[in-house]
Amino acid sequence: MSETPVFQRYEREPAKRVFAAELRETTHHFKEGTEDKSPTFVLLPTGERCNRVFLVGVLTEKKKSEGDAVFYQIKIKDPSGFFYVSAGSYQPEALHQIATIESPSHVAVIGKPNVFQAPDGRFLVSVRAESVAAVDKSVVDCWILDAATRTLERIESTEETPDRIKSKEIYNHSPEVWRKMIRDALTTIEI
Numbered sequence: 001m002s003e004t005p006v007f008q009r010y011e012r013e014p015a016k017r018v019f020a021a022e023l024r025e026t027t028h029h030f031k032e033g034t035e036d037k038s039p040t041f042v043l044l045p046t047g048e049r050c051n052r053v054f055l056v057g058v059l060t061e062k063k064k065s066e067g068d069a070v071f072y073q074i075k076i077k078d079p080s081g082f083f084y085v086s087a088g089s090y091q092p093e094a095l096h097q098i099a100t101i102e103s104p105s106h107v108a109v110i111g112k113p114n115v116f117q118a119p120d121g122r123f124l125v126s127v128r129a130e131s132v133a134a135v136d137k138s139v140v141d142c143w144i145l146d147a148a149t150r151t152l153e154r155i156e157s158t159e160e161t162p163d164r165i166k167s168k169e170i171y172n173h174s175p176e177v178w179r180k181m182i183r184d185a186l187t188t189i190e191i
Contacts, residue, residue, distance in 0.1 A: 013051035015110050017147035018044060021080035021181050023053065027123040028170050029115040042113045042125075045171040046154035046178060047164035053127060055083050055109045056135065056143035062103045072098045074132075076107060079144060079185035085109055087129040094129035101134050108135045108143070141189045148182045155179070 028043040041049040057078035065071045069089040076083040087094035094111070101107060111127040118124055155175040157164070 013039065015052040015054035016044070016048065016050045017054050017143065017150045018050065019080040019147055019151060019181060019185060020055075020057070020076075020078045020083045022046060022151065022178065023083065023113060023125055023127075024081055025171070025173065026113070026115060026125050028166070040112075042115055043163060043167055043170065044154070045167060045173050046151060047157070047161070047167040048154050049163050050113060052130070053109075053111060053113050054143075055085070055111070055127065056140050056147075057083065057107065058140075059101060059103050059105050059107045062098065062101075064099075070095065074098060074103075074107075076109065078147075079188045080181050083109070084124075084126040085111060085129050085132075086126055087132070091129055094132050097132040098129070101132065106135045106137060106140050108133050108139060137190065141191070144185050144189055148186055151178055151182055 022045055023042075025045050026042045029040060030043070031038050031040045033039070039051050041051050044050055055076060055078065057076040059074055060077050060082075061075040063073045065073070071088040072086065072095060074085045076085060087098055089095065109127065109129055110131045111129040113125060113127050116124045116126070155178050
């Protein structure tokens with residue numbers, strides 16, 4: 001008889017700092033494991049798997065839809081482009097937080113990225129919010145610096161992990177594309 005622990009220890013995946021331009025280019029998503037609760041990931045073009053993201057930018061649009069359940073869709077702009085974020089009844093904390101934040105506002109979001117393929121073949125990426133908070137410009141600047149550092153670490157890594165190898169097979173992006181994005185983003189910081 002094998003012993004199965006009554007309580008399994010679950011650790012949350014750390015939230016990756018990723019710019020909108022890179023997340024928008026993400027097309028590969030996969031599930032690790034065969035169980036219903038197995039985690040799902042997206043593979044970033046810079047070669048790292050990602051289950052959760054930490055985004056910061058300006059909330060530029062907020063749409064509330066009501067039907068059987070309340071649902072919010074928001075659009076957040078960082079220096080490289082837009083993130084599309086949603087929250088519904090299964091994310092009550094994020095739903096309430098979005099409801100209390102006015103547009104435009106600086107916000108920080110932690111959530112799970114999802115990749116969908118549209119009928120026309122395009123890939124669409126959105127983030128299901130877990131937490132949303134209003135922040136000030138100094139937090140935005142710190143996030144830009146941190147996201148730039150993390151992105152640069154990913155593109156300059158020489159370690160050939162299975163994720164990096166798979167990323168090179170799927171995506172056709174020169175590291176210079178991401179270096180330019182980083183340089184452009186850093187010019188927006190007010191120090």
